[in-house]
Amino acid sequence: MSDTTDRAPRRMRTDARRNVDALLEAAKTVFATSGVDAPAKEITDLAGVGVGTLYRHFPQRADLIKAVIEREIDACADAAPALAAEHEPGEALVLWLDRLTAFVATKRGFATALHSGDPAFDGLPDFFLQRLGPALESLLAAAAADGAIRPGTSARDLLFAVAKLCAPMPDEDPGYGRRMVALLVAGLRTTAADQVSRTPPTR
Amino acid sequence: MSDTTDRAPRRMRTDARRNVDALLEAAKTVFATSGVDAPAKEITDLAGVGVGTLYRHFPQRADLIKAVIEREIDACADAAPALAAEHEPGEALVLWLDRLTAFVATKRGFATALHSGDPAFDGLPDFFLQRLGPALESLLAAAAADGAIRPGTSARDLLFAVAKLCAPMPDEDPGYGRRMVALLVAGLRTTAADQVSRTPPTR
Amino acid sequence: MSDTTDRAPRRMRTDARRNVDALLEAAKTVFATSGVDAPAKEITDLAGVGVGTLYRHFPQRADLIKAVIEREIDACADAAPALAAEHEPGEALVLWLDRLTAFVATKRGFATALHSGDPAFDGLPDFFLQRLGPALESLLAAAAADGAIRPGTSARDLLFAVAKLCAPMPDEDPGYGRRMVALLVAGLRTTAADQVSRTPPTR
Amino acid sequence: MSDTTDRAPRRMRTDARRNVDALLEAAKTVFATSGVDAPAKEITDLAGVGVGTLYRHFPQRADLIKAVIEREIDACADAAPALAAEHEPGEALVLWLDRLTAFVATKRGFATALHSGDPAFDGLPDFFLQRLGPALESLLAAAAADGAIRPGTSARDLLFAVAKLCAPMPDEDPGYGRRMVALLVAGLRTTAADQVSRTPPTR
DNA sequence: AATGAATGAGACTTCATTCAT
DNA sequence: GATGAATGAAGTCTCATTCAT
Numbered sequence: 001m002s003d004t005t006d007r008a009p010r011r012m013r014t015d016a017r018r019n020v021d022a023l024l025e026a027a028k029t030v031f032a033t034s035g036v037d038a039p040a041k042e043i044t045d046l047a048g049v050g051v052g053t054l055y056r057h058f059p060q061r062a063d064l065i066k067a068v069i070e071r072e073i074d075a076c077a078d079a080a081p082a083l084a085a086e087h088e089p090g091e092a093l094v095l096w097l098d099r100l101t102a103f104v105a106t107k108r109g110f111a112t113a114l115h116s117g118d119p120a121f122d123g124l125p126d127f128f129l130q131r132l133g134p135a136l137e138s139l140l141a142a143a144a145a146d147g148a149i150r151p152g153t154s155a156r157d158l159l160f161a162v163a164k165l166c167a168p169m170p171d172e173d174p175g176y177g178r179r180m181v182a183l184l185v186a187g188l189r190t191t192a193a194d195q196v197s198r199t200p201p202t203r
Numbered sequence: 204m205s206d207t208t209d210r211a212p213r214r215m216r217t218d219a220r221r222n223v224d225a226l227l228e229a230a231k232t233v234f235a236t237s238g239v240d241a242p243a244k245e246i247t248d249l250a251g252v253g254v255g256t257l258y259r260h261f262p263q264r265a266d267l268i269k270a271v272i273e274r275e276i277d278a279c280a281d282a283a284p285a286l287a288a289e290h291e292p293g294e295a296l297v298l299w300l301d302r303l304t305a306f307v308a309t310k311r312g313f314a315t316a317l318h319s320g321d322p323a324f325d326g327l328p329d330f331f332l333q334r335l336g337p338a339l340e341s342l343l344a345a346a347a348a349d350g351a352i353r354p355g356t357s358a359r360d361l362l363f364a365v366a367k368l369c370a371p372m373p374d375e376d377p378g379y380g381r382r383m384v385a386l387l388v389a390g391l392r393t394t395a396a397d398q399v400s401r402t403p404p405t406r
Numbered sequence: 407m408s409d410t411t412d413r414a415p416r417r418m419r420t421d422a423r424r425n426v427d428a429l430l431e432a433a434k435t436v437f438a439t440s441g442v443d444a445p446a447k448e449i450t451d452l453a454g455v456g457v458g459t460l461y462r463h464f465p466q467r468a469d470l471i472k473a474v475i476e477r478e479i480d481a482c483a484d485a486a487p488a489l490a491a492e493h494e495p496g497e498a499l500v501l502w503l504d505r506l507t508a509f510v511a512t513k514r515g516f517a518t519a520l521h522s523g524d525p526a527f528d529g530l531p532d533f534f535l536q537r538l539g540p541a542l543e544s545l546l547a548a549a550a551a552d553g554a555i556r557p558g559t560s561a562r563d564l565l566f567a568v569a570k571l572c573a574p575m576p577d578e579d580p581g582y583g584r585r586m587v588a589l590l591v592a593g594l595r596t597t598a599a600d601q602v603s604r605t606p607p608t609r
Numbered sequence: 610m611s612d613t614t615d616r617a618p619r620r621m622r623t624d625a626r627r628n629v630d631a632l633l634e635a636a637k638t639v640f641a642t643s644g645v646d647a648p649a650k651e652i653t654d655l656a657g658v659g660v661g662t663l664y665r666h667f668p669q670r671a672d673l674i675k676a677v678i679e680r681e682i683d684a685c686a687d688a689a690p691a692l693a694a695e696h697e698p699g700e701a702l703v704l705w706l707d708r709l710t711a712f713v714a715t716k717r718g719f720a721t722a723l724h725s726g727d728p729a730f731d732g733l734p735d736f737f738l739q740r741l742g743p744a745l746e747s748l749l750a751a752a753a754a755d756g757a758i759r760p761g762t763s764a765r766d767l768l769f770a771v772a773k774l775c776a777p778m779p780d781e782d783p784g785y786g787r788r789m790v791a792l793l794v795a796g797l798r799t800t801a802a803d804q805v806s807r808t809p810p811t812r
Numbered sequence: 813a814a815t816g817a818a819t820g821a822g823a824c825t826t827c828a829t830t831c832a833t
Numbered sequence: 834g835a836t837g838a839a840t841g842a843a844g845t846c847t848c849a850t851t852c853a854t
Contacts, residue, residue, distance in 0.1 A: 582769070
């Protein structure tokens with residue numbers, strides 16, 4: 001549900017639509033390869049459009065990064081209902097957390113954007129939360145109803161914990177992210193941890 | 204124990220030493236203010252030296268960032284023995300983890316450097332681990348010996364988990380980092396989590 | 407009597423005619439606001455047409471500027487007969503010079519175009535002269551016949567002098583232009599000045 | 610008395626000084642050739658320096674234009690005492706007005722800057738007036754004392770009148786400027802004109 | 813050893829103009 | 834005829850790095 005691509009969804013010319021898609025696809029690739037500070041030219045060349053086209057659709061660099069990330073987040077959120085429909089509640093939760101872990105682990109741009117301090121990304125955590133929070137909450141509720149986990153877990157805390165723990169780091173032991181998430185989930189079952197975790201964020 | 208500043212420790216002229224210190228101090232400030240990509244001029248102006256002096260001591264931008272971060276890491280490691288001497292083992296562990304949390308939470312540059320993808324920082328996680336691993340291990344061992352926690356905990360996993368969970372994020376609920384660390388520690392006490400956590404990193 | 411708009415006066419579709427008028431009106435406004443180098447988009451947005459329409463009617467930027475200015479010049483020339491019909495010759499001359507002064511003082515684009523050095527405007531002084539020369543000459547002749555001024559005055563010199571002296575300048579004393587024109591007219595009455603002024607332009 | 614070049618007159622390195630001079634000289638040439646909007650590269654190439662050097666000394670385009678113009682104005686003002694020392698008062702006045710006319714006629718950038726509307730040039734008319742006003746006033750006073758002209762003439766009005774009348778225009782009859790100045794001077798001798806001209810500007 | 817002026821590659825951005833719709 | 838999306842050349846300006854002083 002990207003601001004940029006959906007603000008005027010009516011009547012976008014087909015070629016314009018095609019170009020925007022090509023740019024987002026190219027940007028995703030280039031960001032993964034050269035980071036979010038890659039020269040604009042690199043992206044437009046890969047997308048096969050002129051630089052002017054990039055600037056028409058994404059006047060600020062941050063607009064492009066946000067569009068790319070939001071696209072990914074959307075895809076991740078959209079995966080939840082399907083998993084819930086096809087698996088047991090407990091399994092669906094685990095599979096979706098794997099999906100989330102994979103997303104965060106793959107998208108270096110996401111962690112970078114979160115930590116950049118650029119005000120352009122101020123809305124990103126919120127978007128992340130708005131979009132994935134409900135998805136995770138319904139999975140958690142279903143799992144709790146099924147007795148797979150206990151209720152009372154903060155989707156918000158879990159979401160950000162995964163986002164942070166699974167952010168890729170150079171030379172990182174590949175199982176690290178999943179191991180840590182497992183540890184968190186385990187912790188959420190303990191009485192002591194429950195007491196800590198249930199403490200709601202004050203702000 | 205910075206590579207750059209200690210490579211030739213003998214005979215550094217007093218004024219040169221003063222300049223290096225001023226640069227490190229200035230860089231720490233500027234990195235916190237404007238990020239690690241801040242123009243070199245901003246740093247040299249604050250330090251009151253010419254740009255040439257910066258490049259003499261830190262030929263690459265990464266050299267400067269590493270020196271700044273390593274200085275902080277050194278200070279953090281050096282705090283462990285003092286805490287161990289003055290507090291009960293369990294308390295010392297908690298206090299030191301607080302110290303670590305504060306360091307990570309404060310130094311935006313650290314999280315940025317870790318996630319930047321710049322090969323210049325490839326050695327940073329190792330440095331972080333080499334320097335703080337033993338400090339944490341001895342605190343963990345003492346706490347375990349004292350019965351405050353159970354043995355078998357991976358200092359490495361814990362170190363990186365704190366580094367990641369406590370990295371600052373815009374608009375973040377201030378208690379988040381400590382809450383998550385508490386959750387991790389709680390998780391380390393469970394049998395299930397223990398099983399997961401004890402799995403040693405393969406590399 | 408614009409070249410551009412009158413080149414094919416037959417059969418211009420009503421909507422096309424409306425667009426051209428809207429463009430000229432918009433261009434006049436934008437030129438006054440942002441200068442003659444204003445982006446084409448600014449003009450087309452104000453006129454409510456697409457850029458393509460601008461380029462259809464005014465392939466070169468200079469075509470548009472000329473059309474706008476010539477429109478103004480035409481209006482100025484057309485005012486002469488009316489004034490001559492309704493006022494004493496001497497008064498009509500003064501009133502028309504006021505009208506000219508006001509035109510020049512208001513249209514920054516005119517002075518800018520004159521001094522731009524762009525070859526596209528090479529014809530502008532001539533147009534200015536062709537169109538306003540006769541108007542002024544008949545006013546001068548009538549005034550001279552009436553004894554209000556002496557004969558022998560060069561309309562050409564007077565025209566350009568007004569154009570230049572009354573071109574607006576930032577922070578200019580508002581009465582400056584009229585004061586200078588009065589000074590010129592006064593000068594034209596003296597024997598000495600007459601001798602100078604009567605020297606005909608060599609080209 | 611350029612702001613830019615004189616703000617910190619002490620201790621400018623000789624090579625820096627040489628570069629600034631080369632830039633001013635090159636800019637003067639290029640402005641005359643290609644106008645004040647000429648690409649920066651054109652100027653730096655002619656000056657034999659890198660673009661960075663231009664931007665170090667003249668961060669804004671307007672700074673460069675002002676420096677060039679102010680240099681010319683300075684030279685013009687400095688010519689007054691010499692002429693006054695070597696000629697009769699009346700002749701000195703005429704010669705200096707010729708000098709002024711030549712300056713204005715040659716420097717297209719001056720007229721362009723005056724009419725550009727760019728706030729950066731707001732101070733230019735004042736500078737022009739501050740620097741040349743006294744020069745002209747002393748020449749006028751000497752000529753009046755000598756009986757060559759009558760007293761009471763506004764140096765300010767005369768200065769701007771010359772600046773405007775002598776600004777170059779494409780295809781202009783070469784004698785136009787001097788003829789108009791002569792006409793103004795003649796006008797200043799008449800009683801009627803005197804009455805008009807003596808009216809001081811209200812602002 | 814320190815300084816800061818000079819360099820120039822290259823990023824960003826704008827906008828006149830074309831042309832598919 | 835009208836539209837506005839796409840193009841990409843052209844220009845501005847920044848800043849890491851070098852090197853003369």
